[in-house]
Amino acid sequence: MPATSQSTQLAHDGENLQASAVSVDNTLPFPKVPQPPKLPIRERLRRWEAENVSEVPNLSVSFDQDHAKHGEVTNLYTRPVEGDQIREVDDGQQLEDPPLPLFEGDDLVGFGSERSFLLRGDLVELRTSDGLRIELAIFVRELGIQSQFYTMSGRWVHKASRNARFFVPNFVSPEEVDPLIAYLPDADVPEAIQDRLQSFENALPRSIGAPLLQKMADFGHEADAVYRENLDALDNAYSIVALPQQVRHVSLPRLTKEILKLPRNTKSEDIAPATLYAVYRTIMNEGVGFSVQTAGNTRSWGRFEIVPRRIIDSIKMVTRIIRSWQVHTVTSARDGESEIRPFGQFMAEFESFLGTARRAIDVSRKNRAVTMSGQVGPAGTVVDSDGPVKFIEQHFDTPDLKYIRFVKCWVAWDTFSHSSPMNGIGSAILRATGRYDGQALNRSTGWQFLQEIGIIAPWETKASFELRLPGYGYYKHAMTEKQGGKEPEDALAGMRKDWKEQTVYCIDDTGAHEIDDGVSIEASETEGEHWVHIHVADPGSVFGIDSYPARRAKEAFQTVYMPDRVIPMLPDSIVQEKLSLAPNRPTLTFSAKMNEKGVMIDHKITAGTIRKVVYLTPATLAELLGNKVTELEEVLVVGDSETITSFNDGVMHRDMASVDSLSISDKANLKLLASLGEARRNYSLLRGGIDLNNARASVIVKIDKDIDVDCYNSPRNSTHVHSDPFISISIPPASDDGPSIYGPVTSLMTLGGEIASAWCSARNIPIVYRVTQAHPDKPDPGAFFRANVLPYVLRGESVPKDVQSAYVLAQGPVLPSSVPGPHVALGVEMYTKCTSPLRRYSDLLAHWQIQAALLEEAKIGESLVGSSREDYLPFPKAKVDGLIPKMEGREKALGAGRRGAERSWALQAVLRAWKFGQSRGWRDEWEFRVLGLMGGMVNGFVDGLGLMAMMDMPAGMEPDDIGEGDVFTARIKKVSPYEKSLLMEPVTRVSTAGSVEQRE
Incomplete structure (x- = not known):
């Protein structure tokens, strides 16, 4: 049509709704389905919640105390915590009555404490990424895109995130929080003070703040008491729950039962919130061994990943070896070579690994350029069409594998945090190769190191490791097809x-x-x-x-x-x-x-x-x-699709x-x-x-059919290829x-x-x-729909974007x-x-x-x-x-992983076109449309590439001079497929008018 x-x-249809409603016995979607007697909605909710008392979820709000960009290592010693800063790291005619039955607020289902949002009176933990500063806080309300909290230090803070890894639902009643509101901002605050603890301009009466502060303090003291009573168990939490070679994904209540040895029949809802918090705080402070696998919401969906014991033992061993090697290197340079070498055998093994790694890097650089983007360049040598596109130059020995595994833990699996001292060990390995002078010895370069030594493919994305896909986890685990036996019966x-x-x-x-x-x-x-x-x-x-x-x-x-x-x-x-x-x-x-x-x-x-x-x-x-x-518009192509077949060419x-x-x-x-x-x-x-x-950008990838990507799943092979994938971006x-x-x-x-x-x-x-x-804190979506959306629908008109957005937010x-x-x-x-x-x-x-x-x-x-x-x-x-x-949790993780992989592939295409001239019609300047400000930079959209990007603040302009919808011409300044980042530098402002549509 x-x-x-x-x-x-x-x-x-809109003009005839009343008539059609009368002609149909029941205008609900399922009019003739026999139903059991329907209880009043509030009684149904009470019964449901009685049957579904949830686990206390683990939530995430973090403080980013130094000014490292997202994903970078934080330096706690040269840039210590700023005491007041809390910055997070990581969709006619208006009728008097509706023409058809719509959903009222009371028709919607309540999720009790398993809800995916915070409500006034919930207690959350705010934590710096290093874990050195922790604040308990009470959630007050949402304001635009920011959330408002009252912290146990007696100050307030606005954060862009509404999520938290740990929270206690209904910690205090909304009525106890309501008096605070008169003393707090009633709108989003400027970015300059967002994520920073703020004092009250007008003195907050003690009668309002003191009871809340006392309840937060009591909760903290109760958690401290739990820790003291279970000191041995909590200090050895990792060794209690970790398995030798298997990864575990366990909820906080289950971890609590195992670590504190609670009776097996203990129900999650029977564990006191302070007890859960004591265990949560211990795990988060562990540093290595646990990582939080969150789904980006405040439900109890988030699980803790428990790293296998052998992996942690290997990390600790490499740490001791590298530190001893560093001390020996320094003292030898100062005092001359000593005959006594602590960890002598291991240091010899490390030096042997360095030799193998250097040879592999040198082989790679004969064919692929080095970049400053955490990514090797495309193959530069024209290969004989009859020759192999892949070859294995050499093999790593068994002692070498622990160093490769450490680097993977560092850059691929995110086994330890960005503030962990282990980051320095990874940097030391890169420095010891002598091949990365002039480059930042960070995780991005570590990723390039794995590519250059032939352990991962030159085009590999981090998403496969983050999702622990078969062949990309701590231990090789492929989904082999097991068949046999008699034919299954229908x-x-x-x-x-x-x-x-x-x-x-x-x-x-x-x-x-x-x-x-x-x-x-x-x-x-x-x-x-x-x-x-x-x-x-x-x-x-x-x-x-x-x-x-x-x-x-x-x-x-x-x-x-x-x-x-x-x-x-x-x-x-x-x-x-x-x-x-x-x-x-x-x-x-x-x-x-x-x-x-x-x-x-x-x-x-x-x-x-x-x-x-x-x-x-x-x-x-x-x-x-x-x-x-309407066909998608192909805006960027690198590689030759004629000589390469994709994985989909083999489908039925x-x-x-x-x-x-x-x-x-x-x-x-x-x-x-x-x-x-x-x-x-x-x-x-x-x-x-x-x-x-x-609608969003589409990324198509084709990899040479002669390359068996599984060869990179071998931890010993140093594999090099003379071919690059075909990549196409369409918007x-x-x-x-x-x-x-x-x-x-x-x-x-x-x-x-x-x-x-x-x-x-x-x-x-x-x-x-x-x-x-x-x-309960949002307007009735049915009423909002009738007042704001339905008039457009009845007239057969498109609903404006701002009305759509407001309806979704409702x-x-x-x-x-x-x-x-x-x-x-x-x-x-x-x-x-x-x-x-x-x-x-x-x-x-x-x-x-x-x-x-x-x-x-x-x-x-x-x-x-x-x-x-x-x-x-x-x-x-x-x-x-x-x-x-x-x-x-898995559905959300897979969705995020897919989007991350698509962006990494798109940025690989941008890098190959920008730095290596592999795309015809490439231009130096692009239109950049402003979406907002973020971290002292401009956040926006590069229309011609269909990609989100960041742009440096234009010289001579203040944040107030730039608004949503402004259009600049900008040049690419940096591309990092590993970090999934695209940084632009402004050339000139084109206009300050026009709407912005995010299409990525």
């Missing part, structure tokens, strides 16, 4: 529907690694109503929850997509040969009976087998619908349909599916949903008001999630619902939950992800639960609607609740 007709249709074989001649349309890009889903359409017995079927791959019926593929999926949680590789959640051979949608493959089908207005009248879930499949791309569907297909071959090859019935079916998908989208928009433009067009080519598909996949959640909710089946949290965050609730941004009453079970564990879990219910209903001969039984389910609610924290 063309864009103009969509807007006209939506406006027309658990649903006896109840599968044969879809026969029903054509299933699988709409996905040509490079899709697997096909999870497809759609089909079928006329119902009622004119104007159709059954829309979302057919989803059905791995859950092929293997059980204790099988190898299931255990592998649980360990991975998701398929990992990087620009240079795909690491599948399930064994690739099983996916491609048995599960990825194709003729004669099993499916679980989520079906909705819909009218032309997008209202779902009925729904069902069916196990089946599809026979007839048509593959096409979203662009082909858009062409069929007559929609303008699919014959992709074109518009011309589609039959008349196929075209009619697809148009009807798209029309119903668009109607459902409009229906959701009228119920509070919102379209967000998530969305500057303005794209037309419909998204993915729109109809996205709407139908969302519909599948609605069906699954409604079906499971009616049967009280715990799955991973995606729920908008109730946030909503609480979306979190996974075993209890259903509204998803406000989607405009649905409840939602789960169920259409990607081949690549997402939460979807697979839902399939197993649904499969069990289908089998149980067939066995007992009646519906389970309204039942509270769990005995037939593979995942009872307690088990789902236990999985959700790990799943949420």
Whole structure:
């Protein structure tokens, strides 16, 4: 449907909403699903919270006491802590009544102490990155982009972050904090005083501040008492919980139980917050052995990674050797060579390692230039086309491995903090090679060192190590495909529907690694109503929850997509040969009976087998619908794509349909599916949903097929290659008001999630619902929508960006939950992800639960609607609740890792074009659009590259002279793929007008 007709249709729908609402018995998404009696919302919340008292989460607010940039080593001795500074280191006509039922504040689900935001009265810990200064503080409120805290030193501070690693929910009541507000700023403070402790301008009456300070002091004293009572255990915390060769990821309550030897049946909620804090503080002060794996929120999702004991022992050994070697080197230069050499054998081994490393570096530099960017340059030698593109120059001996492992701990795994003395040991190793004179001996150069000695690929990104992907963890761990035994039986074989001649349309890009889903359409017995079927791959019926593929999926949680590789959640051979949608493959089908207005009248879930499949791309569907297909604009290319094949070239071959090859019935079916998908989208928009433009830069990478990247997983090989990847950066067009080519598909996949959640909710089946949290400090999103968003929707107009942003900010965050609730941004009453079970564990879990219910209903001969039984389910609610924290943390980490890898690859392309002239049409100056100020620099967006960047403060300008939306011409000053940083230097200001859209 063309864009103009969509807007006209939506406006027309708005004019007829009252009539359509009357004509439908129930305008909620699932009108005909029998439901158990519904308790009042507050009673439901009380019951839920009573059943789900959470662990006390570990939160993160840090102080950055010196002025090191993010990611740099902090120097505590030449630039000591500034006592007052707390800086953090590390999405017509206005009607009197709504036309359709929307979500009110009381309809949203409360998460109790597991919420992902702070509320007035919560206690948090603010900590410098070195751990030398710690402040307990009470959260007061959010102000714009800053959060306001009252600290135990009797001062206040504004921080840009709303997150914290440790917090005690409801430490004091909001009423106890309210009197403070009259003495505090009521808006964001200038950046110059952000993150700095501030005294009150007007003296704070003792009656207001003293009770709060006393409660914080009492809490600290209680934690101190716990420490004194458990001194031996806490001082040996690492040795108690660490394993010899296995990494552990453990929650704070579990660590507390293990370290303090609490009874195994002790519930997390029964552990006193001060006890948890005593353990947390000890772990954070440990320095080496523990690292916090956070998901960027204040839930108890964050886990502590416990490094294997052998790794820590190796780090300590290298530290002793290097320090002895340094002392011996200095004394020998002063007093002459001594016959007595402490650690003599080890120092000889270290010198042997240095010799091997120097030779490897020299070999690398014959072919690849040195840069100041923490990255080797591209291959400079023209290689014989018939010669090898990769060769192994030499091997490292066993004693060498501990030094390589140390550098990896330093620069790849972040085993110790940026303020740790261990950073000096890494710098000493670099200095000892004699190959990095004139370069900063920091982590970035350490990364270049690993590249030059041939331990990691010249184009490797840090994300693989940060995520501990197979082959990139402390110990090599590859997901080998284990098969054998008899062919797995289809658990649903006896109840599968044969879809026969029903054509299933699988709409996905040509490079899709697997096909999870497809759609089909079928006329119902009622004119104007159709059954829309979302057919989803059905791995859950092929293997059980204790099988190898299931255990592998649980360990991975998701398929990992990087620009240079795909690491599948399930064994690739099983996916491609048995599960990825194709003729004669099993499916679980989520079906909705819909009218032309997008209202779902009925729904069902069916196990089946599809026979007839048509593959096409979203662009082909858009062409069929007559929609303008807006291509991404390729803005930067380095390398030769003609001679290189990518990892995706080996995926299952699919014959992709074109518009011309589609039959008349196929075209009619697809148009009807798209029309119903668009109607459902409009229906959701009228119920509070919102379209967000998530278009962002696309990075395509191709690596020479003759290079086995796994050769770098060997710790002994010094590998060198004479080839570089092809890298392409493409960005969305500057303005794209037309419909998204993915729109109809996205709407139908969302519909599948609605069906699954409604079906499971009616049967009280715990799955991973995606729920908008109730946030008592934010406005009612339903009221905000009716007043500010709905008028644009009713007129068929695009919602302005600032209104969209304000509406999103009015909503609480979306979190996974075993209890259903509204998803406000989607405009649905409840939602789960169920259409990607081949690549997402939460979807697979839902399939197993649904499969069990289908089998149980067939066995007992009646519906389970309204039942509270769990005995037939593979995942009872307690088990789902236990999985959700790990799943949420891993999902967020993988998302951040993917974005980080994409940015690192894009910056590699920029470096190769800027410094080595590998891109035609490269220009020296770029437009830089200002987003704001950060750390004394200008934060903004380089439009022509689709990349965020920092810019030096223009000479002669003060911070107040620069505003959001200003446009400068700027030159590249520094690129660091390792640090994921792009630094620009200003040339001149072009304009001070225009809006800024962040598209990365």
